[in-house]
Amino acid sequence: MKIKLNSIPVGIHKIALSKDVRDFGLQAPFFGNADVEVKVDRSEHQIVLSCNFVTQLLLNCDRCLAEYEQKVSGDFTVIYLAERIDEEIDDTNVYELTPDLTYIDLTQDFYDFINLSVPLKHICSEDCKGLCPTCGANLNIETCECESEKVNPIWEPLLKLKKDLND
Ligand SMILES: [Zn+2]
Ligand SMILES: [Zn+2]
Incomplete structure (x- = not known):
């Protein structure tokens, strides 16, 4: 996603677009479109880009293995500063606004932040x-007979004792 700087005068601008996730370099489990919104706040010496995204994932549940869709969203800020960036600044989202910069490309930033939105645990429902x-058997859609045969491990020593006494 590129923003041409000569089309952005000083002031606040909103850019919203919906693009195929592949345009951001994203692959499965992402699918469909990513809706992104960027608020560009340009002043004389800096540009602050407040970015926001909504997209979806096609995942397999870790518990029941069923396929399910999950919406993910997030936001992040990217700042371009006209002054030289101090090496000490450990913020990867701060870039230098050099005089020859003609456009800002947010594709990589969106790629990174959208990838970070993938949950570690994949659970179809709480x-x-x-x-x-x-x-x-998938216990969300059917019940089976196994449950009743299972013995709570807490009672196992007692059952053994009872058996020993009976012997
Ligand atoms: Zn599940
Ligand atoms: Zn069963």
Whole structure:
């Protein structure tokens, strides 16, 4: 996503667009479009870009393995400063606004931040019941008989004791 600087006078501007995730270099599990919005605040010596995105993922649930879609969104700020950037500044989102800069390309920034929005855990729903460890039934859509045969490990010593006493 490129913003031509000669089309951005001093002031606040809003740019919104919806583009295929692949235009940002994103691959699966991202799919469809990414809706992005950039508020450009340009002053004499700096440009502050407040960026925002909404897109979606096609994931497989870690618990029940079913495929599900998840919306992800986020925001970040990119700053271009006319003064020389102090090497000490450890902020990767601050760039130097050099006089020969004709456009700002936010493609890489969107790529990085959108990638960071992928959750570590993939759970289709907070109360996903997962698969039965014995028969593999998806407990979200069916029940199986295995559950009743399972013994709570807390009672195992007691059952053993009872058995020993009976012997
Ligand atoms: Zn699930
Ligand atoms: Zn089962």
